[in-house]
Amino acid sequence: MLRKLLPVLEHVVKGPVWDCQMCGQCVLHSTGMTCPMTCPKTLRNGPCGGVRTDGHCEVKPEMRCVWVKAHHRAETMPLLPKSWREEITHMRPPVNNELKGDSSWLNLANGRDRQTPEGWLADADV
Amino acid sequence: MPMSEFAELLASRSRPIVTAEFPSMDGGDLETVREALEHYRPYVDAVNITDNPAAHAHASNVSMAIAVKQLGVEPIMQVVCRDKNRLAAQADVVGASMHGVTTFCALTGDDVTAGDEPEARRVFDLDSPQLISIMNGISRGHYLSGRSLKHQRDLLIGAVENPFAPPADVRIRRARMKVDGGARYLQLQIGYEPQLLESFMAGVVENGVAQRAAIMPTVILTKTAGALRFMEAKVPGIHVPAPVIERISSAAEPAEESYLLVREQVEHALSLPGVAGVHITDFRHDDSLRRLVSDLAIGPAFASQRAATA
Numbered sequence: 427m428l429r430k431l432l433p434v435l436e437h438v439v440k441g442p443v444w445d446c447q448m449c450g451q452c453v454l455h456s457t458g459m460t461c462p463m464t465c466p467k468t469l470r471n472g473p474c475g476g477v478r479t480d481g482h483c484e485v486k487p488e489m490r491c492v493w494v495k496a497h498h499r500a501e502t503m504p505l506l507p508k509s510w511r512e513e514i515t516h517m518r519p520p521v522n523n524e525l526k527g528d529s530s531w532l533n534l535a536n537g538r539d540r541q542t543p544e545g546w547l548a549d550a551d552v
Numbered sequence: 553m554p555m556s557e558f559a560e561l562l563a564s565r566s567r568p569i570v571t572a573e574f575p576s577m578d579g580g581d582l583e584t585v586r587e588a589l590e591h592y593r594p595y596v597d598a599v600n601i602t603d604n605p606a607a608h609a610h611a612s613n614v615s616m617a618i619a620v621k622q623l624g625v626e627p628i629m630q631v632v633c634r635d636k637n638r639l640a641a642q643a644d645v646v647g648a649s650m651h652g653v654t655t656f657c658a659l660t661g662d663d664v665t666a667g668d669e670p671e672a673r674r675v676f677d678l679d680s681p682q683l684i685s686i687m688n689g690i691s692r693g694h695y696l697s698g699r700s701l702k703h704q705r706d707l708l709i710g711a712v713e714n715p716f717a718p719p720a721d722v723r724i725r726r727a728r729m730k731v732d733g734g735a736r737y738l739q740l741q742i743g744y745e746p747q748l749l750e751s752f753m754a755g756v757v758e759n760g761v762a763q764r765a766a767i768m769p770t771v772i773l774t775k776t777a778g779a780l781r782f783m784e785a786k787v788p789g790i791h792v793p794a795p796v797i798e799r800i801s802s803a804a805e806p807a808e809e810s811y812l813l814v815r816e817q818v819e820h821a822l823s824l825p826g827v828a829g830v831h832i833t834d835f836r837h838d839d840s841l842r843r844l845v846s847d848l849a850i851g852p853a854f855a856s857q858r859a860a861t862a
Contacts, residue, residue: 467633467660467674471681472726474660475714475741476788484788485663497722515725517733520638520682520696544698545689547734 432529450525451539456513458499459506465492470518473497519546556654558598558626559708562737562766567858568822569766569829570851571628571739572841574599574620576610585619591837594853595845598626598655600739600831604635606787607667614644618651628710629653631687632661637677638686638696645690646701655708657739658683658730662788681729684711688734710765711735714789715752716743724755727765737766739831741789744796746820753824762826769821771814772833773840777801779810811840818848 433448440446444454447463453470454461462470466485473493476484481494500506500514519542525533533539561569572592577584592599599620603613617629629648631641645656658680664672678686686696693704711730715723727738738761743749749769756762774780777800784792796813803809818830830850834841845851849858 466663467676467679469660469676469679471679471729472722473717473719474680474789475712475717476660476662476666477714477717479718479791481718485665491718493722494719497719515729517681517685517729520678520686523677543696545686545694545696547685547689547692 429529429532432532433527436529436531448527448530449521450528450530450533451522452530452534453518455510456516456518458496458501458503458511458514460492460496460499462492462496462518468521469493470521519543555706556626556708558655559706559736561597562708562828565766565828567855568827568850569768570596570845571598571600571768571829571831572596573831573833574601574616574627576602576605576608577616578610582619582623585616586623589620589623589625591834591841593625595841595851596625596832597829597852598628600628600630600657603630603632603659603661604667605662607634607662607664607669607672609669614648614653617648617653621652626655627653628655628657630657630659631683632659633676633678633680633683634661634664634674637675641678641683642686642690642695645687645707649690649705649707654705655710656687657710657712658687658735659712666786666788680711681726681733684709684730684735685733691734708736709734710737710739712739712741713752714741714743716741716745716748716791717789720748720751721755723752724759724761727752727756727761728759731761731765735765737768737828740767740769742770742772742783742833743790744792744817746817749821750824753826757826762828766828767826768829768831769817769827770831770833771817771821773814773836773844774810775807775836776810777806779835807836810836811843814840815844815847818844818850822848822850 444461445464449463477491483489483491500511601613601617613629617627620627660680664674687709691707693701713727777797780792780797783790800806800809821827846854
């Protein structure tokens with residue numbers, strides 16, 4: 427019941443505010459409260475090389491680059507904890523496509539959103 | 553497994569490194585590749601094998617990298633995130649490595665809308681920092697899943713960064729993320745704003761990236777102001793300021809002025825602390841590539857002259 431209800435509730439809350447794409451592994455806190463899944467290339471680790479000189483998107487010229495926005499907000503948004511601001515430079519692992527459509531709240535609670543494939547090298551391991 | 557000569561050169565930085573963009577191909581055979589390769593072979597340390605550049609389909613990166621390797625030149629096999637998911641990307645890297653291709657370069661890739669098949673589905677299952685890290689895993693002998701490769705082979709992994717696209721400070725941090733993930737060289741996007749290159753280089757020297765990875769700015773040999781206008785209008789991530797275009801369009805000999813511009817760019821780049829070499833894209837297909845490396849005494853053919861005069 428909770429598994430069915432929670433995604434609906436999450437989408438109702440996060441959809442209008444962050445244009446939530448329901449990836450099921452929310453990283454909003456680490457990306458200046460800006461959803462990287464709204465980047466046309468769904469990049470989770472910073473802006474591509476196509477950002478226009480005015481800071482707009484290569485793919486959608488009318489839209490400000492999601493990552494330009496994310497970095498700006500991570501630095502300037504009030505009330506954001508310092509650790510969240512700093513996390514923007516941490517490498518986020520590849521998206522787990524099995525979690526798409528799930529509630530990220532549930533996956534946060536049960537830890538599934540932090541499980542990575544065995545061969546994924548953490549930054550510290552390099 | 554011993555390091556490739558190219559990997560040794562990157563590690564030692566005993567002289568400025570010269571790489572060049574190998575043209576993409578649309579059919580032909582090994583002889584077609586050989587003919588094209590002779591234009592570059594004496595003057596460069598390696599050639600970039602592109603992966604559907606500007607989102608146009610061409611002969612595959614894997615096939616071209618293997619051909620170039622067999623013909624005796626070091627290929628830098630680019631892998632973009634746009635067209636293939638993590639399974640296909642890993643398969644390409646492992647497959648190419650079985651043919652002796654050991655230098656790879658991870659890129660995001662221009663969007664499909666930049667190409668001639670904008671209806672295509674964009675993949676982007678990975679982003680470039682993730683792809684670098686996964687290639688690093690392959691170099692250590694395992695796939696992303698953790699499953700072991702039967703034969704481990706050391707790979708030389710690199711990436712691209714664009715100091716000319718905003719936000720400037722983020723580019724420096726993103727370069728660091730890529731090097732932390734395992735990139736040992738960074739080729740930079742083409743750019744015409746020397747002050748942006750200078751501040752980027754200062755940043756990557758300060759955060760230690762330039763010491764851990766060979767940084768190579770890119771220049772492009774063109775002949776006309778029209779070529780610059782085209783890049784400004786059509787190529788994602790490249791900005792050509794109006795005064796630069798004006799310099800070429802108002803010159804008595806635009807082709808010569810275009811060459812001189814590029815020579816200045818390379819001289820400037822090589823004068824900056826932390827720059828290990830230069831990447832050259834040749835859209836002129838005349839004698840300019842040879843002239844450039846000869847004038848500046850760089851690359852395998854002329855570096856000894858530089859050493860002699862130094």
